[in-house]
Amino acid sequence: MIRAVDLFSFSLPLLRWLDPEDAHRLAIQGLKLLPVMRPKPDDPKLAVRAFGLNFPNPLGMAAGFDKNAEVPDSLLRLGFGFVEIGTVTPLPQDGNPRPRLFRLERDEGVINRMGFNNEGEKAVLRRLAARAHLGGIIGVNVGANKDSPDRVADYVRLIEAFAPLASYFTVNVSSPNTPGLRNMQQAHILDDLLAKVIDARERVRAKAGDSPVLLKIAPDLSLAELDEVVHVARSRRVDGMIVANTTVGRPTSLREPERAKEQGGLSGRPLFRLSTRMVAETYVRVEGAFLLIGVGGIDTGGAALTKIRAGASLVQLYSALVYKGVSLIDDIKNDLSATLLRTGRESLSEIVGADAATITAEDWPV
Numbered sequence: 001m002i003r004a005v006d007l008f009s010f011s012l013p014l015l016r017w018l019d020p021e022d023a024h025r026l027a028i029q030g031l032k033l034l035p036v037m038r039p040k041p042d043d044p045k046l047a048v049r050a051f052g053l054n055f056p057n058p059l060g061m062a063a064g065f066d067k068n069a070e071v072p073d074s075l076l077r078l079g080f081g082f083v084e085i086g087t088v089t090p091l092p093q094d095g096n097p098r099p100r101l102f103r104l105e106r107d108e109g110v111i112n113r114m115g116f117n118n119e120g121e122k123a124v125l126r127r128l129a130a131r132a133h134l135g136g137i138i139g140v141n142v143g144a145n146k147d148s149p150d151r152v153a154d155y156v157r158l159i160e161a162f163a164p165l166a167s168y169f170t171v172n173v174s175s176p177n178t179p180g181l182r183n184m185q186q187a188h189i190l191d192d193l194l195a196k197v198i199d200a201r202e203r204v205r206a207k208a209g210d211s212p213v214l215l216k217i218a219p220d221l222s223l224a225e226l227d228e229v230v231h232v233a234r235s236r237r238v239d240g241m242i243v244a245n246t247t248v249g250r251p252t253s254l255r256e257p258e259r260a261k262e263q264g265g266l267s268g269r270p271l272f273r274l275s276t277r278m279v280a281e282t283y284v285r286v287e288g289a290f291l292l293i294g295v296g297g298i299d300t301g302g303a304a305l306t307k308i309r310a311g312a313s314l315v316q317l318y319s320a321l322v323y324k325g326v327s328l329i330d331d332i333k334n335d336l337s338a339t340l341l342r343t344g345r346e347s348l349s350e351i352v353g354a355d356a357a358t359i360t361a362e363d364w365p366v
């Protein structure tokens, strides 16, 4: 018998015949129709304890796919260990004019300049509240409205509003598509932002419970900037970092340089080396003060493993789904399980950061 999930998995790569944004919309609609079924139980050895949460497996859906929390439970049923919704802003926002999403087919990359298009706090809150009884780890990625007079206040407001429903928060200061947003990674601005965000979290803790706060950074920071970001993150006691968002850089190796001229953030396979390097660089600076989520160009079990060995306790992906379909989720998990079995290890935590020192000694990826 053909399972619905197999049919979906088969048809996802076919969506590549369509305009990328239409294809994304269709994928979301398809996921809404995914029948309720129990996901296959995960290999217990893939379980990860991080940020005070028990992740059934280390593979998460990265932010930006389900910006409005329309299909988090379908994504969990497909086998993701956690789902990050958003970026959500306080007010609904249209984002940039279309076209704003581009495939670099031959590079297996994606460029986007969506610009935080989302339905806003109220609509997303309503959806999360309606599925709260279902459990599962749902992170809420928060950002500021483009025209906000006080961007810090936007983050604070979202933390207060979503705290009862978010398994964790991601403070996104690294999207390249909201002008000026990435400046919030500058030490003095970041320090003020994180102080107020953590304050907000503490204010609502008694009523809303604990909500870990993670900081998501750009892969384009210089190492001197990364020093400062990690210093601020540690001194403000964030619970973790997500490394990394899309890059505004364009690797020289791209096979579709014409397409690559589109403005926006590049993701997918061409981001893998840079983002992995940034995971390792972050890992050696954090010195175990908190754990990392690694994201950028993961498209195989081997790539996930490399990210983990660079210093990531958990991983996320988005772009590779466009090229490989949802069967990739099981493929990656099976590969990770097989590696643990083959090497006689009890859990992935034993290899987190094992290659960080080696990777940071390599030539800088170009």
Ligand SMILES: Cc1cc2nc3c(=O)[nH]c(=O)nc-3n(C[C@H](O)[C@H](O)[C@H](O)COP(=O)(O)O)c2cc1C
Binding pocket: 062, 063, 064, 065, 067, 086, 087, 101, 110, 112, 114, 116, 141, 172, 175, 216, 244, 245, 246, 267, 268, 269, 271, 295, 296, 297, 298, 316, 317, 318, 319, 320
């Ligand atoms: C179309 C698209 C939209 C995205 N939107 C967001 C977003 O709203 N917030 C965010 O933090 N990251 C966003 N991202 C970045 C991803 O979460 C991820 O960090 C990045 O794509 C690298 O992972 P990948 O190579 O597996 O795609 C987006 C990525 C893509 C491709």
